[in-house]
Amino acid sequence: MIDLVQVEKHFDGQIVVHPLSLNIEEGEFLTLLGPSGCGKTTILRMIAGFEQPTHGDVVLAGQNVTKLPPNQRDLNLVFQHYALFPHMTVEENIAFGLKMKKIPKDEQKKRIEEAVAMTQLTALTSRYPHQLSGGQQQRVAIARAIANKPKVLLLDEPLGALDLQLRKNLQSELKHLQRSLGITFVYVTHDQEEAMMLSDRIVIMNGGRVEQVGTPREIYATPKTLFAATFVGENNIFSSSEGLFAVRPEKLRPVRETEGARVTGVIQDVLYLGNVHKLTVHLDQEPMSVTIALDFTDERPWQIGERIGVNWSPKDEVVIGA
Amino acid sequence: MNKSKFLMVPVLLWAALFLLIPMLIVVVVSFLSRDTLGNVVFPFSLTGYKTFFDSLYLGIYWDTLVLSVVTTVVCLLVSYPLAYYIANATPRIQTWGLILITIPFWINFLIRTYAWVLLLRTQGIVNSVLLHFGWIHEPMQMLYTKGAVLLGMVYNFIPFMVLPIYVALEQMDKRLLDAASDLGATRWKAFRHITLPQSKSGIMTGCVLVFVSTSGMFVVTDILGGAKSMMISNIIQSQYLGARNWPFGSALSIIFVVTSLILILLFNRAMQSKADRAKEGTA
Ligand SMILES: Nc1ncnc2c1ncn2[C@@H]1O[C@H](COP(=O)(O)OP(=O)(O)O)[C@@H](O)[C@H]1O
Ligand SMILES: [Mg+2]
Numbered sequence: 096m097i098d099l100v101q102v103e104k105h106f107d108g109q110i111v112v113h114p115l116s117l118n119i120e121e122g123e124f125l126t127l128l129g130p131s132g133c134g135k136t137t138i139l140r141m142i143a144g145f146e147q148p149t150h151g152d153v154v155l156a157g158q159n160v161t162k163l164p165p166n167q168r169d170l171n172l173v174f175q176h177y178a179l180f181p182h183m184t185v186e187e188n189i190a191f192g193l194k195m196k197k198i199p200k201d202e203q204k205k206r207i208e209e210a211v212a213m214t215q216l217t218a219l220t221s222r223y224p225h226q227l228s229g230g231q232q233q234r235v236a237i238a239r240a241i242a243n244k245p246k247v248l249l250l251d252e253p254l255g256a257l258d259l260q261l262r263k264n265l266q267s268e269l270k271h272l273q274r275s276l277g278i279t280f281v282y283v284t285h286d287q288e289e290a291m292m293l294s295d296r297i298v299i300m301n302g303g304r305v306e307q308v309g310t311p312r313e314i315y316a317t318p319k320t321l322f323a324a325t326f327v328g329e330n331n332i333f334s335s336s337e338g339l340f341a342v343r344p345e346k347l348r349p350v351r352e353t354e355g356a357r358v359t360g361v362i363q364d365v366l367y368l369g370n371v372h373k374l375t376v377h378l379d380q381e382p383m384s385v386t387i388a389l390d391f392t393d394e395r396p397w398q399i400g401e402r403i404g405v406n407w408s409p410k411d412e413v414v415i416g417a
Numbered sequence: 418m419n420k421s422k423f424l425m426v427p428v429l430l431w432a433a434l435f436l437l438i439p440m441l442i443v444v445v446v447s448f449l450s451r452d453t454l455g456n457v458v459f460p461f462s463l464t465g466y467k468t469f470f471d472s473l474y475l476g477i478y479w480d481t482l483v484l485s486v487v488t489t490v491v492c493l494l495v496s497y498p499l500a501y502y503i504a505n506a507t508p509r510i511q512t513w514g515l516i517l518i519t520i521p522f523w524i525n526f527l528i529r530t531y532a533w534v535l536l537l538r539t540q541g542i543v544n545s546v547l548l549h550f551g552w553i554h555e556p557m558q559m560l561y562t563k564g565a566v567l568l569g570m571v572y573n574f575i576p577f578m579v580l581p582i583y584v585a586l587e588q589m590d591k592r593l594l595d596a597a598s599d600l601g602a603t604r605w606k607a608f609r610h611i612t613l614p615q616s617k618s619g620i621m622t623g624c625v626l627v628f629v630s631t632s633g634m635f636v637v638t639d640i641l642g643g644a645k646s647m648m649i650s651n652i653i654q655s656q657y658l659g660a661r662n663w664p665f666g667s668a669l670s671i672i673f674v675v676t677s678l679i680l681i682l683l684f685n686r687a688m689q690s691k692a693d694r695a696k697e698g699t700a
Contacts, residue, residue, distance in 0.1 A: 143599060145595055145598075145599075164598065165595070165598040165599050166598045166599070166600075166601045166602055166603060171599055171600070172595075172596075172599045174592060174595070174596060174599075176592065178590070178592040178593055178595065178596035179596075180593060180596070180597075180610075180611060181615075181692070182614045182615065182690065182692040183692070184691075184692075191597070191600050191602075191610070192600030192601055195597075195600055195601035195602045195603075195606060196601050222695075223692055223695045223696070225696065226695065239600070243600065243601070
């Protein structure tokens with residue numbers, strides 16, 4: 096659906112996005128995940144047409160759109176801060192794109208009704224943006240975009256400004272929405288949990304470069320780089336003669352006998368989190384701590400200050416590049 | 418009384434002393450009479466108000482309104498593109514643009530207006546240049562015409578229009594234009610449906626400022642309009658200073674203030690949108 100071909104972006108001679116090639120499938124929920132400032136918004140803006148790539152091409156549904164302005168691209172962007180038109184009601188906001196495309200009045204009405212129904216805004220159509228809560232404004236931004244029936248919906252940290260509980264609710268709504276619309280979503284977030292929960296595929300970015308592309312399962316189970324291994328979920332990084340490898344906290348097993356264990360260390364902290372508990376163990380062999388996650392079936396009493404052994408099986412070691 | 422209200426007291430006193438009380442004096446005087454020496458005396462009388470309905474004064478009043486409206490419209494047409502250009506320019510050009518707009522304020526108002534006399538009079542610069550190139554064969558009468566007054570007004574009050582519009586455009590969230598473009602709007606449509614409504618508050622402020630300033634102005638009319646052009650403020654001035662008929666001058670002032678206020682209220686009402694009313698409702 097979207098092909099980025101060696102797309103590259105410089106600002107004032109500074110490279111912000113290193114050459115990037117990416118193929119986004121039709122109907123896919125793809126997430127760009129990375130820390131703030133890594134170039135996610137810039138990539139989205141190049142796809143939407145607000146920024147020109149310094150080099151490379153953007154291909155949308157087989158058509159090279161690199162030179163086309165945003166108003167001629169068949170996709171819509173949900174802006175980070177919504178950018179709702181303050182002087183228009185919810186309904187007028189949603190109708191705006193349809194009017195611009197000169198869609199017939201009765202078709203407009205139908206599309207608006209559909210969009211507000213899908214985003215649960217039906218009761219609020221005559222309100223102005225300043226009369227809405229953050230979550231409702233967010234829904235209007237999405238309704239305004241999907242009413243255009245774009246081939247692709249781009250979303251730039253759409254839940255970033257909302258509090259945790261609301262974010263959780265809207266996450267599942269978004270996923271549901273994407274499934275029922277069946278259109279391609281390109282989603283930007285710095286929240287790895289959100290990315291894991293929503294995405295079909297995740298692109299992990301760091302400093303303008305792609306670290307890894309994969310399904311949430313692949314990203315979690317077999318991170319390719321040190322950054323990917325530590326950015327998504329907790330991880331323990333060990334070095335061996337061949338290089339670095341990672342072992343997830345739930346793959347480590349604490350044992351009382353220190354003799355014969357892979358490594359040994361002293362328990363520094365014990366955290367009970369209900370369904371799991373976590374031990375932080377300071378290692379004797381290396382100046383570092385590891386985290387061990389134990390599920391609720393483990394009923395052994397662990398004491399702070401206790402010296403224990405830590406084991407894992409070689410198949411759970413994930414070799415990572417530098 | 419809480420602290421912030423307490424802090425308002427000096428301001429209110431100041432306003433009462435220098436605004437409200439003089440206004441009240443004018444109202445009272447407008448209902449009095451004058452003796453043969455020009456002193457303001459009792460008894461109570463409506464002569465000042467009755468005199469206004471003379472066709473001479475009604476005509477001048479009408480001319481004043483027309484000139485003020487035309488000045489406002491011309492100022493708006495000239496200032497909007499200028500304000501738009503400055504608001505969308507690089508920071509450097511913005512700074513310079515604003516400085517250029519405000520520089521005339523550093524020069525005395527009378528001198529600025531007299532400068533137009535030098536340009537417009539029969540032997541003035543404009544006529545000399547046109548004659549020199551043979552575009553005209555005898556000097557045009559430009560000074561002491563309605564056109565000259567209009568020019569002087571527009572010239573003097575353009576900054577009053579540019580600055581509020583500039584502020585409104587500058588404060589507008591530029592991301593709204595990205596959103597409009599994303600939704601398929603061309604640059605013109607985005608201007609028409611987003612920028613223009615978003616700068617409405619600046620347009621309204623500028624229009625009221627220019628209208629009020631023009632209608633209250635008598636110096637420009639005196640200098641560029643000559644003896645024939647009269648505005649209501651010229652009459653008020655002459656009633657106070659020359660004719661020493663203070664009750665009539667006051668009555669004219671009151672009539673003028675009240676009708677201007679009504680016009681401004683009607684204008685605001687006409688410009689107010691559904692969205693503005695919704696905002697007032699929740700504020
Ligand atoms: N218009 C611009 N001019 C100059 N630098 C920019 C511009 N837009 C973004 N940048 C820079 O590019 C980098 C990436 O920005 P951005 O794409 O917004 O990151 P993210 O969305 O991942 O937080 C940042 O260092 C930012 O300062
Ligand atoms: Mg961003």
